[in-house]
Amino acid sequence: MMHPQDLTPVVLTLKLATLSTLVLIVIGIPLAWWITFSKTRLRYVVETLVTMPLVLPPTVLGFYLLLLLGPASSVGSFLQHYFDVRLVFTFTGLVIGSVIFSLPFMVNPIKAGFEAIPNSLIEAALTLGKSKRDILFKVILPNSKPALITGIVMSFIHTVGEFGVVLMIGGNIPGKTRLVSMAIFDQVEALNYDAANFYAVIMVAASFVILFLFYLFNRRIKVF
Amino acid sequence: MVQFNLKKKITTGNGPVLLDINVSLGVGEFVSIFGASGAGKSTILRMLAGLAVPDAGSISVDDAVWFDSTRNINVLPQRRSIGFVFQEYNLFPHMTLRENLQFAFDGKEDSQVIDDFLNIACLTEVQGFKPQKLSGGQKQRAALIRALIRKPKLLLLDEPFSALDLPMRFTLQQEILKIHERFKIPTILVTHDAADIARLSKRVLILQEGVLHEESQGLQIPKQL
Numbered sequence: 050m051m052h053p054q055d056l057t058p059v060v061l062t063l064k065l066a067t068l069s070t071l072v073l074i075v076i077g078i079p080l081a082w083w084i085t086f087s088k089t090r091l092r093y094v095v096e097t098l099v100t101m102p103l104v105l106p107p108t109v110l111g112f113y114l115l116l117l118l119g120p121a122s123s124v125g126s127f128l129q130h131y132f133d134v135r136l137v138f139t140f141t142g143l144v145i146g147s148v149i150f151s152l153p154f155m156v157n158p159i160k161a162g163f164e165a166i167p168n169s170l171i172e173a174a175l176t177l178g179k180s181k182r183d184i185l186f187k188v189i190l191p192n193s194k195p196a197l198i199t200g201i202v203m204s205f206i207h208t209v210g211e212f213g214v215v216l217m218i219g220g221n222i223p224g225k226t227r228l229v230s231m232a233i234f235d236q237v238e239a240l241n242y243d244a245a246n247f248y249a250v251i252m253v254a255a256s257f258v259i260l261f262l263f264y265l266f267n268r269r270i271k272v273f
Numbered sequence: 274m275v276q277f278n279l280k281k282k283i284t285t286g287n288g289p290v291l292l293d294i295n296v297s298l299g300v301g302e303f304v305s306i307f308g309a310s311g312a313g314k315s316t317i318l319r320m321l322a323g324l325a326v327p328d329a330g331s332i333s334v335d336d337a338v339w340f341d342s343t344r345n346i347n348v349l350p351q352r353r354s355i356g357f358v359f360q361e362y363n364l365f366p367h368m369t370l371r372e373n374l375q376f377a378f379d380g381k382e383d384s385q386v387i388d389d390f391l392n393i394a395c396l397t398e399v400q401g402f403k404p405q406k407l408s409g410g411q412k413q414r415a416a417l418i419r420a421l422i423r424k425p426k427l428l429l430l431d432e433p434f435s436a437l438d439l440p441m442r443f444t445l446q447q448e449i450l451k452i453h454e455r456f457k458i459p460t461i462l463v464t465h466d467a468a469d470i471a472r473l474s475k476r477v478l479i480l481q482e483g484v485l486h487e488e489s490q491g492l493q494i495p496k497q498l
Binding site for chain 1: 322323324349350351352353354355356357359361363364365366367376377379419420423
C-alpha cells in the first residue's frame with residue numbers, strides 16, 4: 050500500500066530535474082557558444098572538462114564534489130562561515146551536482162547545432178552591422194531549435210535518472226534529498242518490491258513518454 | 274572616396290600568390306574586378322568587409338580608416354558600413370523576406386522605407402515568403418536590397434549572378450544599374466564572367482597573378498578564363 054508521502058521522492062526528482070535544466074539552459078548556451086566560436090586553445094580544455102562526466106563513474110564525481118563542498122574543504126567552510134550556506138546533504142547541493150553531471154548532455158548537442166550553422170550566415174549578419182549578442186539570439190538560436198530541444202530533453206531526463214552523484218552529495222535524506230532512484234534502491238534493500246516497482250514504473254513511464262514526445266515532435270520542428 | 278592598398282598571401286590553384294592591390298574609387302563609382310575562379314577576387318571583397326585580415330596595407334572610406342596595418346587599426350565588420358551581396362545570397366532562412374529587411378534595418382519598424390525598397394525590387398508580393406520559397410532572381414534582388422537598406426558607404430557584389438540563368442541575369446543587371454544610378458553608392462563587383470562586365474561597368478580591373486591592372490592599360494579581358 051502506498052501513502053501520499055511516498056510521492057515526495059517523485060516531486061523532489063521533478064523539482065531537481067526542472068531546476069537543473071533551467072540552470073543548464075542559462076550556462077549551457079553561452080558555454081556552447083564559447084566552445085564553438087572561441088579561437089583559443091583553452092576551449093579544448095573546457096570542452097574536455099565539460100565532457101568528462103560522460104566517461105567518469107558518477108561516484109567519482111560525487112566523491113570529489115563531496116570533498117570540494119563539504120565543511121572540511123576550504124570552499125565548504127568558506128560558504129558555511131561567511132554565508133551560512135551548507136551544500137552537502139542539501140537540495141542546493143543536489144542541484145549543483147546535477148548541473149555538473151548533466152552539463153555534457155546540454156552543451157554537446159547545442160554545440161553540434163551551432164557548428165552546423167553555415168559560417169556564411171554569421172558573416173552576412175556581421176556585414177549588416179549586428180553585434181555578437183544579436184547574432185546569437187536572432188540568427189544562431191532560431192536556427193538551432195532541434196539542438197536546443199535535444200539538449201533540454203536529454204538534460205532533464207538524465208537528471209531524473211541520476212543515482213551515484215546525488216546519493217553521494219545528497220545523502221538520501223527522506224523528504225529533503227531522497228529522489229526516486231534512491232527510493233527504489235532503499236525499497237529493494239528492504240525487500241519491499243511492490244513499493245520499488247511503484248517508483249520504477251513511474252520512472253519507466255515518464256521516460257518513455259518524454260522520449261516518445263521528443264522523437265515525435267523534434268523531427269517535425271522546421272528550422273526554416 | 275574609397276581607397277585601399279592591400280597585401281595578402283593567398284593560395285590559388287596555381288600555388289601561393291601575393292595579392293598586392295592598390296585601388297581608388299571615386300564618388301558613386303562602379304568598378305568591376307575580373308579574374309579567374311580562385312584568383313583571389315572574393316578575398317579582396319572579404320578584406321574590404323573585414324571578414325579577412327590583410328597582411329599589410331590600409332583601407333579608408335571618406336574620412337574613416339577601416340584598416341591600417343602600420344597603426345594597428347582594424348575596424349570590426351559590423352562597424353564598417355558596407356553592403357555585401359554574397360554569391361549564395363545568405364538570406365536568413367528562418368526569417369521572411371520582410372523580416373530579413375527589418376533585421377538589416379536595425380530592427381526598426383520603419384515600414385515606409387522597407388515598403389519602398391520592396392517596391393523598387395518588385396518584391397512586395399512575396400515579402401511574407403521565406404527565402405526557400407523565392408526564385409533565384411527574387412533571392413538575388415532580396416539580397417541586394419537587404420545590403421542597400423542600411424545605406425552603406427561601400428557596396429560589394431561577389432559573383433551575384435552566378436546562380437542565375439541568362440535572361441534573369443540580364444534583367445537583374447539592368448536593375449542593379451538602375452539602383453546604382455539612384456543611390457550612387459561606390460560599388461565593387463567581382464566576377465569571372467566577361468559578359469557581366471560588358472553590361473555593367475565602365476571601369477574594369479583585371480586580377481592577374483595577384484595584381485590588379487586597369488583594362489585601359491592595354492590588358493584585355495580574355496574570352497575564357
